Amino acid sequence: MAGLTDRTYHHGDLKVALLAAARSMVEEEGGDAFTLREAARRAGVSHGAPAHHFGDKTGLLTELAVQVMSERVEQVEAARIAAGPDPVDQLKACGMAHILFMISHPRLERLCWQDTLVHRDDPALLAVLQRMAAGLIESMSAATGKMLIPDKEANPSTLLAISVVHGFAQMVNERVILQDVPEQERQTRALAMADDMLELVGTVFGNELPKDV
């Protein structure tokens, strides 16, 4: 046949090869620039091959999104453990970890929320988002001293915390702020700003706390 140079007919590890190709493509050029055919090309395989493993373009990207979100959850969890015993410290550490991950992987982060590229209702994706939410609830419960039910949306403090973290990272990524800062400085400056900001947010929780928990 054509196209088969030294490889065997069966690739052997095509699924992970395609995911790796997709990851680097998205990282470099963004989710919109991802192409099933180019991914197949990079994996050294015909353009029809991916269908057998992912069925669909969005199928492939959905698996990538799950991968990315899992990494994010793990890194946040690690940061919380490293933060020591104080729950408010833990909460801040989680926020910083979220922000760090998001601004370190802007295009991957964006991908995970693009419903034209990802099956937002995929069970695995929903599961990892669930894990993310659970971590937040736990941190929040510890920090405010009261047990919070998973109906996180009713609580203004929790909402404030997520919104700040999510919003700040998004604005950095979308160049709403720090537009003209050179790439190398961007991250450190963003983190410094985030630190100040989350400190300020901490005062909100400080105010509504009995102060001795």
Added chain:
Amino acid sequence: MAGLTDRTYHHGDLKVALLAAARSMVEEEGGDAFTLREAARRAGVSHGAPAHHFGDKTGLLTELAVQVMSERVEQVEAARIAAGPDPVDQLKACGMAHILFMISHPRLERLCWQDTLVHRDDPALLAVLQRMAAGLIESMSAATGKMLIPDKEANPSTLLAISVVHGFAQMVNERVILQDVPEQERQTRALAMADDMLELVGTVFGNELPKDV
């Protein structure tokens, strides 16, 4: 020729017709679903016609983005005026107006930040964003009592305010929160939540204020 039914050869108002078509397409299906050819079809014109007015697909969408952002700035400004004399009230009103606009036009809002679909460095777009920032700085200066220089990024309070507003709206739009709420309730519930949250944010400014300005 073919395709010309009752219309004259020259459309007469093709530019606005295409923008209108684009707007409804984006509103209904999102920016990724927008198609130059379909827009031309809706305007009753051949697929090559748009090029003469916008040059490019992103050119057209950029003009749409400018249109949308202008509306947003105007509505926010109107809300601030309607809020009365108290600067903190004004600030909250601006925040609510931003949120209201964003959750009312989720897909249009998203479009404005998608750098694969929009020329983010377009002069007109930059200008309207500048206007948006200026409004915020002014509100913020009035609310905190001190004159703020346009280096808004250095100020943690300002940063907190933008992040909360931007982040909250984004999370509503991307179904991170209020996923399962029926469409008709979503907006009112989101606004109620936003109101509580911004009230909480207000306490932050209240704390750092001399309290009598």
Added chain:
DNA sequence: GCGCGTATATAGACACTGTAAAGATTTATC
């Protein structure tokens, strides 16, 4: 070791897309 079902990969086709170039038609200007 052998056959056979199944998983995996290929190849070609189809309907789309955006963009570019060349021709046709109307409007504007002198």
Added chain:
DNA sequence: GATAAATCTTTACAGTGTCTATATACGCGC
């Protein structure tokens, strides 16, 4: 009224995602 400019059509081309039919290799029962 002639000529230039603006506007629209048409044709063509290189991509894309997905579908279908075909080819190849693997794994399991015997």
